[in-house]
Amino acid sequence: MRSATQPLSMEHIIPYCLGGTAALLEASCVKCAGITSFVEGYCCRVIFREVRPALSIQTRRPKERPTHFPLRVNWPNNTLSVDLPISEFPAAFILPIFGMPGILKRVEPAPQWPGGRLVQVVRHLDKELLSQRYGSGWIDWTYNKKIKLGPFARMLAKIAHCACVTRLGYGTFSEYLPDQILGKDPNLGYLIGSETKIAPPEDHNRHDITVRQSKIDDRFIIWVTIRLFGRYETPTYIVVAGHSEKQLRFISDF
Numbered sequence: 001m002r003s004a005t006q007p008l009s010m011e012h013i014i015p016y017c018l019g020g021t022a023a024l025l026e027a028s029c030v031k032c033a034g035i036t037s038f039v040e041g042y043c044c045r046v047i048f049r050e051v052r053p054a055l056s057i058q059t060r061r062p063k064e065r066p067t068h069f070p071l072r073v074n075w076p077n078n079t080l081s082v083d084l085p086i087s088e089f090p091a092a093f094i095l096p097i098f099g100m101p102g103i104l105k106r107v108e109p110a111p112q113w114p115g116g117r118l119v120q121v122v123r124h125l126d127k128e129l130l131s132q133r134y135g136s137g138w139i140d141w142t143y144n145k146k147i148k149l150g151p152f153a154r155m156l157a158k159i160a161h162c163a164c165v166t167r168l169g170y171g172t173f174s175e176y177l178p179d180q181i182l183g184k185d186p187n188l189g190y191l192i193g194s195e196t197k198i199a200p201p202e203d204h205n206r207h208d209i210t211v212r213q214s215k216i217d218d219r220f221i222i223w224v225t226i227r228l229f230g231r232y233e234t235p236t237y238i239v240v241a242g243h244s245e246k247q248l249r250f251i252s253d254f
Contacts, residue, residue: 018044050069193239
């Protein structure tokens with residue numbers, strides 16, 4: 001992702017659109033920065049579209065931020081689409097649950113994962129208010145969204161890679177993730193996965209990232225755990241970022 005001949009731009013460890021502030025100052029060439037921006041842009045505009053304004057997460061385009069979102073409300077005999085203001089919308093996001101990264105299971109590289117998807121509600125719907133506005137007798141509400149797993153996994157890879165460079169230093173370990181971040185390696189399931197069980201919610205609303213080193217055979221594997229929006233019942237992702245022939249010293253915090 002770095003270039004010896006081109007000017008380098010800043011890369012946030014956690015995407016800016018998810019509240020990230022810490023960044024690597026000289027991290028990506030112009031071409032690579034465009035790719036990572038596209039990947040993060042998809043995740044923020046699609047996967048986290050409703051939750052970002054609901055949690056008042058920073059944006060570079062405040063004038064373009066939606067003020068209402070449509071909600072499908074189901075009655076016994078029909079379904080009605082209503083536009084609710086952000087303050088009332090039951091903002092939710094869908095996050096995938098993967099299996100363990102293939103490399104940790106000692107299987108051949110593969111692009112897919114076994115697993116399901118998790119729907120997590122951030123703010124519950126005010127049923128009494130909805131009944132006052134649109135009449136009582138409705139049954140439930142529907143939140144449907146299709147997401148692409150590839151961009152989300154590549155975003156996780158970029159978070160993990162940047163975290164490792166921050167904690168261990170550039171050039172200190174053999175890097176696995178740049179080709180996956182840039183879309184050159186389709187075998188995302190080999191290095192990116194998740195725990196299958198959901199940990200209890202944390203007492204904060206930040207993202208949790210931890211860089212770890214484990215000796216496997218004759219080398220130290222460098223891997224990262226990522227939990228987005230730890231306040232809610234979200235998955236813990238596992239990303240294998242590289243290896244080193246010796247145990248490395250952590251040089252900085254995020």
